[in-house]
Amino acid sequence: MSNESKAMTVSPLLVVSGVQPADLGVFPAYDQLTASEFYVLQRLRQFKLRSVLRRPHAPLTSEMRKTRIEGLMSLWNSGCSKAIDEDLYADLERRARQILRG
Secondary structure (H helix, E strand, O other): OOHHHHHHHOOOOOOOOOOOHHHHOOOHHHHOOOHHHHHHHHHHHOOOOHHHHHOOOOOOOHHHHHHHHHHHHHHHHOOOOOOOOHHHHHHHHHHHHHHHHO
16 A cells, blocks of 8 residues: 555544534545545536536546556656546446445
8 A cells, every 4th residue: 555545544433422523524535535536526527517417427447547547647747737538437426426335
């Protein structure tokens, strides 16, 4: 497990009676996304690609997801700031929603 993964999957243990993590601004979906996945998801959300989510997309394997994230971030860093990957966006959005549901 990389340092990046460890940093995003570890959440602090809070022992406060009656307080939910959401009350403290801690959202479970982001506890299980790596920093790069979270960054890409937030950046793709800015494009308002809601119609993409209505179409069926096959889930990506973790290796495919990692490769696509690296490729997309490489494009963004080289000046292609409007490059998108619809399958990656749909996969990240689906994972974030599943995690939020518990």
